[in-house]
Structure formats: C-alpha cells, structure tokens
Amino acid sequence: MIQWRPDVLGEGFESLTFELGEDDAPEVVERTPEQQEGPLDARQLVATLIRSLPERRSQWARATGRRREFEDVDVLYVHGWSDYFFQTELAKFWTDRGARFFAIDLRRYGRSLRPGQAPGYIGDLADYDAEIEFALAEMRSTAQRNHPERKLVLLGHSTGGLVLSLWASRNPGVADALILNSPWLELQLSARGRQMIAPIVNLGAKLVPLEVLPQLDYGFYARALREVGPKADVARINAEWKPEQSHAVHNGWLRAILAGHDRVYRGLNLDVPVCVLLSTRTALPARWSEELTRADTVLDVEGVSRAALRLGRSVTLERVDGALHDVFMSAPGPRGDAYDRMQRWAKGWRRALE
Template identity: 60%
Template sequence: MATWVPDYLGTGFEQTTFELVGDQGDDAQEASTPSEELVATLVRSLPVRRSLWQKLTRQTRDFEEIDVLYVHGWSDYFFQKEFASFWTSRGARFFALDLRRYGRSLRENQVAGFATDLEEYDAEIDLAVAEIQSDQKPGKPPRKFVLVGHSTGGLVLSLWAARHPGIADALVLNSPWLEFQLAARARQLLTPIVRLGARYTPLDSTPLLDHGFYSRAQAEVGPRSELEAVNFDWRPEQVRTVHSGWLAAVLEGHELVHRGLGLEIPICVMLSARSVFPTKWSDELTRADSVLDVDEVAKAALRLGESVTIERIDGALHDIFLSAESPRQQAYERLERWMIGWKEATARSER
C-alpha cells in the first residue's frame, strides 16, 4: 500500500510517489543525469462519504463503485480540481497520474516530458492501476475502471489499453492526439525523416511555432481560480521544446492507431466542433481547438475499437474542460449522459 501525503491542490487531494527503476535506453540516459531520480506521481481525490440518511434509505450516487484514472497531455500536468469534483461529487474515486518528467514528477536537470517510446509509460500506469485496485474488498464485485486521457495522454492510454486488454472497462478521451495535424499521408512522409533524426540526435529540437495563444485563450475564458493557480514551471505558457526522439515516439503511436487498436471497451471521444490554426491572435481562438485538427482526430478515433462515440462541442478549446462556461457545462452534461448510459447498459448485461 502506498503512503499518501497532502497534495498542493489543497483539501481533498493527496499524492503518492512511485520510484521508477528499470531499463532505460541510450536516448533516455542522454536526456538525464547519470543518477536521475525517475519518479511518477499519483494524485487522488476521494468522494465524500454518504450520509447516514443516504445509507439508511439506500441512496446511491450515479458513479458509485467507479474508479477513474486521468492522464494529462504534453507540456502539462494535473491541476483541474473542477474536473475531479465532477467525478467525486457523483461517487467515483478520482486519480490522476503525473507521468515521469512531468509536473510533480519533474526533477532538476531532467529534460521535461522526454521519452523515446510511449510504452515507457506502462511502468507508472501499471503501478497506478495496482495501487487503485489494492483495496478491493474480497467477495464484492470489482469496481468499474475508467481511463480518461487528454491530448497526448489520450494517445498514451489508448495504446496502454490495447496492450492490457481486460483491465479498463471504458475509455474517455478529451481531444486525444490520435493523428498528426497534417493527416495520415503527411505523417507517413514525415515519419522516416523524424526517425532518422531521433536515431542519431534524439534531443535535437524540431521546428515549433507557439505564440502562447492557446494559453491566452484559456486565461480569457476558462475557470479562473484553477488557471490562476497553475505552476508555470510545470505548464509553461508556451509549450516546451519538442525533441526529435519524443516526436518519433508520438508518430509511432499515431501509426499504431491508424492500423487499428481493436479495443473492445466502449469509448467516448470529446472534441471541439472546429479547429483554428493561429497565425495571429483573434477571439476565434477562444472558441476552437488551436492545437489539433479535430476532423482528422475524429476520423482516427474510429480506428480505436468497435464501439466509439464522438461528441463534438461547439465553442470548445483543445482542453474541452478549460473552455468557456457554456461549452464547458455542455461537455460535462454530455459526459454525464454517456457515463450513465454506459453504466446502465453494463448493469443490464451483467444481470
């Protein structure tokens, strides 16, 4: 059992740290110090216990007996208290994982977010799952397990679920990065070049134009209290340098999705209704995804598995749950509807 300590998010949030020991390739060693402290951090928020009256009258909340594991995107970490509250207020146990070299897990002299294979993250995801399931009560039906991933985290969890069938019961994706911005054909042309660079100079930076417009859009329309408390050492206003080794790993993940993952669990993919690729600031950037091509992602999502629901949210940003109030609330309503439908359908089939 892990040792839990208070998290910086305050009341209701705790964290535990996993020490990661294992084989690291030459590229990973080059990205770190010889004595690198490689860790991952699991944050949890547990639901308030049911009142005595609720117990006596056998009242249950919609997401009782559900565990949720959330994984963040690139140049990011978990800080979304409102999103956690959505789950815990309905009875679910919420967990969020800051992957190695991200957020709470980032250590001095490490190359933030660096990895040369997305399968590296299996180690901390496996540890998180083991901890989440460690207090399962004997003789009781296992709690349902829902994976939730944003952007690159959505790609990471989709690939993990494909390699670990039978563990997760459902997959929820918030603007997952399932395809390159220039579509599959462009990715296939670009991949050999990126792989060559990654082989010889994995830490070389790749061209990236970011004026900080996405961060500005969030700051103008998103939940103010959360965004004002963001740690900019962990989540810079302009995204971190993209290295060729990391980009090659992502493109390999895109190729695996393109071939089809064959997931048998129900999947909900939430996307903005439109994309805008910024060349200069405009108010339109506060009502669209300025990071991904949402139409290409929607096409790629259909290759994840046999049961995929795609929800398009008008006016949403790249992180759907950091959008303006109206699209954000619509997203929560759609997510709740999907989850309740999935839960009821699952219960009927089990009966």
Template identity: 55%
Template sequence: MSRSDPAAWTADVLGDEFEQLTLPLGSDDEGEVVATLVRALPHRTAWQRLFGDGRQLADTDVLYVHGWSDYFFQKRLARFWTGRGARFFALDLRKYGRSLRDYQTPGYIGSLDDYDRDIAAALAAMQAGSDAVGRRLVLLGHSTGGLILSLWAARNPGVASAVVLNSPWLEFQLSRFTRETITPLVGLRAKYRPLDRAPQVDLGYYTRAQQEAADPADPMDVNLAWRPAQTMAVHAGWLHAILAGHATIAAGIAIGVPVCVLLSQRSAVPTAWSDDLTRADSVLVVDDIARAALKIGPSVTIERIDGALHDVFLSRHDARELAYDRLGYWVDGWSAADRAARRTSPA
C-alpha cells in the same frame, strides 16, 4: 515504506481533498525516475458509510492522464466523478508536473510503451486495500494522454470498463501523407541524435486562449513551471514515439469497451492572435481526430462541443458546461447499461 502504505499519501499542491503518492520507477539514462499519483475520494455521509453508497459510480475508479506539456490541476473534473461516487485518480507521468526533476529532460520518452510502467504502478496503488476489489475502471485521457491510454487499453484488454478521451491526439496535425513522409526522417534523427530539438512553433496563443476563456465559476491556479505558456521543447526521440503511436492508430486498434470522445466543433490555425482562438481547438485538426477515433474500437461515441478549446473542460463557460453535460449523459448511460449487462451475464 511500500506504495500501498496509507502513510505514503501526502497533501497535494491542490489542497482541499487532494492527496499525492510518489511512484518509484527505477532509473534511466538521466537518473532516478518517478511518477506521481493524485487522488480525490468521494465524500460519503454517515448513512452511506453504514448502509452503502447507492450512487451510480460508487463501484468505479477513474484514472486520468494529462497531455503534452501539461499536468493534472483540474479540480472540477475530479469533482465531476467524485460527486457521482467514484474514486478519482490522476497520474502525472514521469518527467511531467509533480514527477519532473531538475536533472531531467521535460516530457521526454523514447517509446510510448515505456509508460506501461507508470500506468502499472498507478493501478497497483489504486488497487491496494480490500475496498478496491471488483471495482470498474474508467480511463480518462487528454490529448497525448488520450493517445497513450488508447494504445494501452488496446494492448491490455479486459482491464478498463470504459474509456473517455478529451481531444485525444490520434493523428498528426498536418495530414496522414505528411506523417508518413516525415516519419523515416524523424526516425533516423531519433536513432542517432534523439535529443535534437525541433524549432519552437508555439507562439503561446493556446495558453492565452485559456486565460481569455477562464470561467470565474471554475477558477484554476496553473503552475507555469509545469505547464509553460509555450510548450516544452520537442525532441526527435519523443516525436518519433508520437508518430509511431499515430501509425498504430491509423492501422486500427481494438479497444473492446465503450469509448466517448469529446472534441471541439472546429479547429483554428494559431498563426496570429484573434478572439476566434478562444472558441476552437487551435492545437489539433478536429475533423481528422474524429475520423481517426473511429479506428480505435467498435463502440465509439463522438461528442462535438461548439465553442470548445483543445481541452474542452477549459473552454468558455457555455462550452464548458455543455462538455460536462454531454459527458454526464454518456457516463450515466454507459454505467446503467454496464451494470445491467453484469447482472445478466453468467458468473
């Protein structure tokens, strides 16, 4: 059965309008590797099916990539896009979430470039069928997914039409000096003992903050086997790959399409539990991320969300609504300007 065969899509664990597709990626040292593509398609009325869908994003596909120790589960985020007419796709990368197998080291990768195969397989599946021709592509990444997609978009110009980043992990949490100091040491360990573990420093406060901030109007059922309360083990090879990505960002990349970066207004250090952790990013130093974001392309909009968590779409109700409002304003403006530019550009 080919990846483009419609019968290959099966019901997803999210139920409702979600389906999933397994993407074979060959094998590595641990065995067979797969990624998993989840999709939600926009509802169209009989009138729209007969006479065309006039919604602003009816010609647009969205590809979401999750963060570290994470997977896709945010139904409302998908519906934000499908409600505007877009086709929404989310990629559970190899060794994460739906793609994780019992014999694998969760989340492990030796180079972020290896995810090119995951993304290529996802795009091939998204583009299967005559109705996929000529569609715009929006890349949407959270945290580590934002780093992965930023690097990918810069290496693959002309593919995406826009990039949206939700608290992208563009710089190390301490300082650039610290990153540059530890990188050779991590690189040496990664070369000879790539699966060596770093000490676990996550006390589970970020997960608790999400639970405290949960919005009853936007309920979510999280699989703790795929998104544990404390992050998955950090291995030397994986950390070396992340630091290499940060170094590339620091040197400057060129994403040649408009970029929207959503960040919390402030950070909080999670050394002890406090209610303050439910109104700030307790994972990244957001001011450092804002500065790093200015190095990823010539057209970058930074939206700071007061009271937001690291995943701005998991924040308390008011901050969550503000994040969706800000994203909506940006998407509407980008889409209208992009369509106008396409109409006036030479064939």
C-alpha cells in the same frame, strides 16, 4: 515505504511519488554537482499519483438516500503534452457522483519533473506502462471492501488519450470504458503527411534523439485558457509545469508519437466503449483573436475525428461547439456542454452494465 501526502492542490487531494528506477537513456542532460549527490538526481525517474475521494455519506444517508450513480467506479486520468494534472473541477465532477478519482503526472512532467531532465521526453510510449500499472495496483489495494469489483474508466487528454488508447489495446479486459478529451490520435499533417516525414524523424531520432525541432508556439492557447477557463483552476496553474509556450520537441519524442499514430491508423480494435470529446472546429493560432477562445488551436479536429473511428467497434463522437483543446477548460457554455455530454454517455454506459 511510499505514503499518501497532502497535495499541492489543497484540501481533498493527496499524492504519492513512486520511483521508476535509474534512467540510462540518452535524454538525460549533464548534471550539476548538487544534483549528483542528493534526491534531485536527474537520472532518477519518478511518477506521481494523485487522488481525490468522494465524501463519505452517513449510514442514515446511505440507508435512506439514492445510491450515487458511480459509487463503484474508479477513474484514472492521464494529462497531455506540456501539461500535468490540476483540474480540480474535473475531479469534483466524478467524486460528487460517488467515483474515486485518480490522476498520474507521468515521468518528467509536473510533480514528477526533476532538475536536469528533458521535460516530457519519452522514447517509447509503452514505457508509460510502468506508471499506469503502478497506479492500477494502488487503486486496487485501496478499494473499499463493499465494492471489490470496481469498474475502471480511463480518461485521457490529448497525448494522454493516445497513451491510454494504446495501453488499453495492449491490455484487453482491464478497463471498462475509455473517455478521451481531444485525444492526439493523428498528426496535424494528416496520415499521408505523417508517413512522409516519419523516415526523416526516425533517422534523426536514431542519430540525435535530443535534437530540438522547430515549432511555432506564441502562447495563445495559454492565453485562451486564462481568458475563458474555470478561474480557480486557471489561478493554480504552475507555470514551470505548464509553461505558456510548450516544452521543446525532440526527435526521439516525436518518433514515439508518430509510432503511436501509426498504430492507431492500423486499428486498435478496443474491446470497450469509447467516448471522444472534441471541439467542432480548429483555428490556426498565427495571431491573437477572440476566435482562439472558441476553437481547438492545437489539433486538427477533423483528422482526429476520422482517426477515432479506428479505435474500436463502439466509438461515440461528441462535438462540443466553442470548446478549446481541453474541452473541460473552455468557456462556461461549452464547458458545461462537455460535462453534460460526458455525464449522459457515462450514465448510459454504467446502466448498460447492470
């Protein structure tokens, strides 16, 4: 029986780990004798659900005070590539306003990564449906009786934004809103560049899915986070779960990403309103400079902004001046602007439902 336990983030956070079955995919590397006989079996796939709940108000406060604006809202967060959930400030934004906040560490990421597994590897982004659907089932089963019909906000960062956008497209009518924090909706080489390299990547993924592709990562994004991000969140980053230089990129994983980008390019026709938060500019991280603390050094924000318009019929694009790739890990000024923009959009969305 799975149970909620205190989480590594400390007071106010709980987590539960659930099994996804044995993995027979080619990405599993050779196991040591110790891993073959114990709970740390590289073939055992797991995912982790984390939650933070709003403080309960007294009966007197509920009777005499104003209703918190998101008391009937559940938020489900999915992290990006080479990442995991650690952003307590983001959770507190939602719980202070009455919402229940949940996050998933996907298989082979963060809390769910097991020795002997290729970090972050996936052969098909649709495989993440298992994690998302388990999370939603658990959220429904623990909903308060006074709010049986809760609204669902999907909140995704980078690759997590791509994953949730595709999931919402395949599962219309489930989510009520989608908020995307610098979603990876298009390859940095543009749609034409993606189409040119896709046949090569697909062939490599078929023949040698675990072959590691070359990439240049000097750790400058991690440095920018340390220099300007919220101090408490930065201090608790687990370097094994979110390394300074990103996880290795494999042929099979890149094929899955390119397939997701192609699906977005052809249009998702999402049936829910979408809010996309992006930095105003991209900076090339070839060498360190202070500019890298005021720009997205991971994605081409102009390419993403164009791709965002293919998500659905109601898309709001919010450009945050001076923001990093994770807009909620930016310097105090742009970070506050990002929260203000998200709150304004979310309040408008919620009131429109009344």
